[in-house]
Amino acid sequence: MNIISAKDYQDISLKASEFVIQTIKELDKPVLGLATGSTPEGLYKCLIDRNNEKQVSFQEVTTFNLDEYVGLTANHPNSYRYYMNEKLFQHIDISIENTHIPNGSAKDLEKECVAYEELIQQHNCIDLQILGIGHNGHIGFNEPGTSFTTRTHLVELAETTRKANARFFNSWEEVPSQAITTGIGTIMDSKQILLLVSGEDKAEALNRLLDGEISEEFPASVLKEHPNVTVIADEAALSKVQRNKKTWRHD
Ligand SMILES: N[C@@H]1[C@@H](O)[C@H](O)[C@@H](COP(=O)(O)O)O[C@@H]1O
Numbered sequence: 001m002n003i004i005s006a007k008d009y010q011d012i013s014l015k016a017s018e019f020v021i022q023t024i025k026e027l028d029k030p031v032l033g034l035a036t037g038s039t040p041e042g043l044y045k046c047l048i049d050r051n052n053e054k055q056v057s058f059q060e061v062t063t064f065n066l067d068e069y070v071g072l073t074a075n076h077p078n079s080y081r082y083y084m085n086e087k088l089f090q091h092i093d094i095s096i097e098n099t100h101i102p103n104g105s106a107k108d109l110e111k112e113c114v115a116y117e118e119l120i121q122q123h124n125c126i127d128l129q130i131l132g133i134g135h136n137g138h139i140g141f142n143e144p145g146t147s148f149t150t151r152t153h154l155v156e157l158a159e160t161t162r163k164a165n166a167r168f169f170n171s172w173e174e175v176p177s178q179a180i181t182t183g184i185g186t187i188m189d190s191k192q193i194l195l196l197v198s199g200e201d202k203a204e205a206l207n208r209l210l211d212g213e214i215s216e217e218f219p220a221s222v223l224k225e226h227p228n229v230t231v232i233a234d235e236a237a238l239s240k241v242q243r244n245k246k247t248w249r250h251d
Helices: 009-026 041-052 080-087 109-122 159-168 184-188 200-211 219-225
Strands: 002-006 031-034 062-065 067-069 128-131 153-156 178-181 192-197 229-234
Touching: 002 009, 009 031, 009 041, 009 128, 009 192, 009 229, 041 080, 062 080, 062 109, 067 080, 109 153, 109 178, 184 219, 192 200, 192 219, 200 219, 200 229
Parallel strands: 002 229, 031 062, 031 128, 128 192, 192 229
Antiparallel strands: 067 178, 153 178
């Protein structure tokens, strides 16, 4: 794992955007895996700026999002489709038909999972997957205990995950209890992975990732088995990592 230390959230966002832009420029028809949550918002803002300045184009880019809540339609303000349209897609020169997010309001959710997984495979997997991390180590919505071999699947959200995401909803009852997520196997098929970690509240999770064992009880730990992972973390997130374990590079 290549670990890049950033000063703060703004610095993570800037460094991550440079990383993503470099990948887009290197590849012919890049396929990006995108994440939601608070962490990548700054990255998306930087990408919008760079696109508006004509320093990067998304015309040849295809995207696959990690996950979507079950029961929320695309125009629901808390759906991840709405989030992605608002925070990135409608501000850049991407073709909306090249952006893919599981349909959480599909009639047949199992069929939707299979179709989504197939679509990713048809695109020859993801070139660069952007990830955040949950406090319990979840990646996408793959909660602790998820098999490392899973493909896109339907999940019951952990109580802690619902609580962490409740801040985006008006009431606890509105927080969905299920989601569709790409599997850990799907994520691990990505050619390259960029994990973003920001803030003191993620310090424990990052410490466990870097220092702990590889275990299905802590889904993100699987990333240690991937040959091409870069972590960009800020000082607050790195605050619990022992000094002698800090093997990151500053740039
Ligand atoms: N499904 C998303 C994840 O993809 C995200 O990485 C995680 C962390 O979110 P945040 O960046 O807001 O801390 O939360 C959600 O549950």
